Amino acid sequence: MFGPAPLQRLSLPEEFALLSYGENGRVPSPAQTAAGCAAAELGELALRRRLLIRPRKTRKLGLEIYQLRGEIELSANTPHTGLTWADDLLVALGTRTAGLAPRPLTVTRWLRERGRQALALHTGVLTERGVLRHRPGTVLTRTRHHPDPALRAALLNGVRAVRSEQVPLDEHMLFLCDLLDGAGLTKDFGLTLTRPQRLERARGVGAVGAFPETLRDTSTVLGFSLPARQGRTITIGD
Template sequence: MSSAQPRPSLPEEFLLLSHHPHGRLDDPDLTALGCALAELGELVLRRDLWLATKKTRLFGLDLYSLSGRIHLQSSAPTGLAWADEILSEVGAMTVSRGGPIRLDAWIRHRDSRALSLHEEALIGRGLLRPSRIRGHRVPDPAVCDTLVIWLQAIAEERASMDERMLFLFDLVTGARLGEHLGVTLKTRQRFDRARGIGAVAGLSEDMRDASTVLSEKLTLYRTRSRGGNGDGGDGGDGGGE
């Protein structure tokens, strides 16, 4: 990224990468869900929220329930208006519901606001620009190219993965954006990821778990949507709590 331009937030990066170079979004509903999940990811990375998850171990692989719960860790100002708004809303919902918020309840509450909010922010900063095609927005090629280079280097095991790139990588692969980004994982890498070894071995278990659940929410939504069983966005619980 340019030294004059701060790195976009996680939902902004996800939204930029969701656009094809000519501005098309494959699935606006999936992108809206991804933006909402990326917002949570950003706040987990900042240690303002904690996503409690459940998993079991089978044949050495981690298998996750997708019914996580969101815990408020800090309500201190973040410097991001949207993030402060979310922390305030999570705090109020935690009080009104008498405990941590179910992930699916938050997704329903957030609805599609995340997409329009971050789209407007990117347009305001010139990182999404009008296309010749009506309704399309062209993502900034320099920012996208930098992100794609980082993601490809991780996929090709030429670079190490930090927490932030873990979340971005998982969101991108969960939304199946790899086809137009050239970011794919080999079968061995997928098994390593499920075992918590390889590129993710040096990252904390809490971060790996949160990132996996957010990513698998996208995968589940996409699978149900393509199968004609989409339920409007939250992807279901994937297991009770």
């Protein structure tokens, strides 16, 4: 049985992980979900103004063209966030982005390196909090993690409310929606945006126009950096 839903708001990677697990206890693509959790970690740090992603952009016919290859840049002042995993991540990123590093740290490279660890970490945290119910695998079946249906439905309703413009879009939901779009999950939920619509949002069209450009750029690159779905297995929790 599920315990009571936690009172505190979930972090961005926890929300992404929870929405990635279907009612059958599995994710559509483990490798993509792993990269998405790592991207959501960067998104959480960006929301806390601890880092940003510098995209490569050019202008053509008055429009900004995204090459969608972003470099991770830490803020000059990065005090503790209050989240152990986030503080540990800042230390690791600080080492990788220091001036002595041989080349800039790109988002795609970091997602490949961090993804498996990020998925295991946040799946474990959600399981400990009773938000995911762990069912161990057997000889014939794989490990499953079944999400709390009420909390998962509440998160989905929040996304639907933003998409239907029933509630204003805030920075947190911008990142969550970009990540869900990048993973194809909004398509699964019947809430998808087309690629042109996603790029219009990146350029500040509509409700996102009031958000800082650096924040929009960061969210855009993270969403577009997720790999395509495929079925390679990543075992979590065995």
